Amino acid sequence: MNILEFASLICLGSFGAGFLGALTGLGGGVVIVPMLTLLFGVNIRLAIGASLISVIATSSGAAAAYVKEGFSNIRIGMFLEIATTTGAIIGALMHPKLSTGLLAVILGIILLYSAFLSSRPRKDETPSDHPDKLAVLLRMQGSYPSLDGIKEYQVRQVPQGFGLMFIAGAVSGLLGIGSGAMKVLAMDQVMRIPFKVSTTTSNFMIGVTAAASAGIYLAGGYIRPGLTMPVVLGVLAGSLAGAKVLVKTKTSKLRIVFGVVVFILAVEMIYNGITGKI
């Protein structure tokens, strides 16, 4: 296989990852590293570098669409970015200290959680009429467009959400993924923010989070242009296409299919990490 064929195949795979990632709200980054390492035999540290940059493309590309739809809550996102960017720097600095096998196993575990999350049935209504004091102080309440008109919501458990966001940021910096699943967990389950607002605000935050560790990876030489180029272009095109389709499509069946794919990749990553194949 020469560089042209290699780049074309990687670009195609990345397009699919970006498309499904945007549609399911999990981000394409979560499958980029397994795809590069398991399918193409790419070194996991270089794969993580390429994935991290592509995560910025997915996030910014899709967020551009979501912000305009009025789903994202910019204030919540900005406040929580204090936690995610700090975590991201720590994660990126930790990365060289961990073995490739351990990185693969941790990524596998995160993937398993993502698969679980995407396969779960989802109810969009989250009653939250008892806001946290901090949430009131920070004016985090908001509204979003739904089928029954504009819906208002309150925000709860801000400190717990903030703590989880720090961990999500560290995982993002360590593994070059968007940590979308963990960010959504913090916002949807802990802070009780409506699901659609959680996923789109998470997407909006991912770019800034990844930017905080991207400089560290670039300066460390982990960003190889020949590898990152097809990944970024594929993911970018895929996520733009995915975000266009998202607002009109029911994604429950697709989430299950994507969940199964992610589950298989997770098991393979963990197996290869433990047996020392990665």
Added chain:
Amino acid sequence: MENQKNNFTNAKLENTIGNLLRYGVLLSGVVVLAGGILYLIKYGTMTPDYVNFRLAPESLRGIGGIFAQAFQFQAAGLIQLGLLLLIATPVARVVFSVFAFFRQRDYLYMVITLIVLAILLFSFFLLNL
């Protein structure tokens, strides 16, 4: 009335941030694509090696080196320049938000956004990028 005005500026803020992100990503995409085409013309028939953990050359790891190579139309330098623009896009979004919150007289969120910006700049200059 106050609330209505606030909603209006929020919508405007969201619209501008959306545009900023879109154009930033498109611009970086075009630069990466241009570099990528040059790269494939030059190296397309060679054999890829990403199995081994080989780092990018020193000249492609910092802003100065990347700009120098990009302006000589070196393929790899152009790709890295596009990637730098991609990294800069969310940072530009944060910078813009500082001004937007200031104009809304939302000083609490202006400070929060400045903290995020400080963390980002720290991450870049910490490593003498």
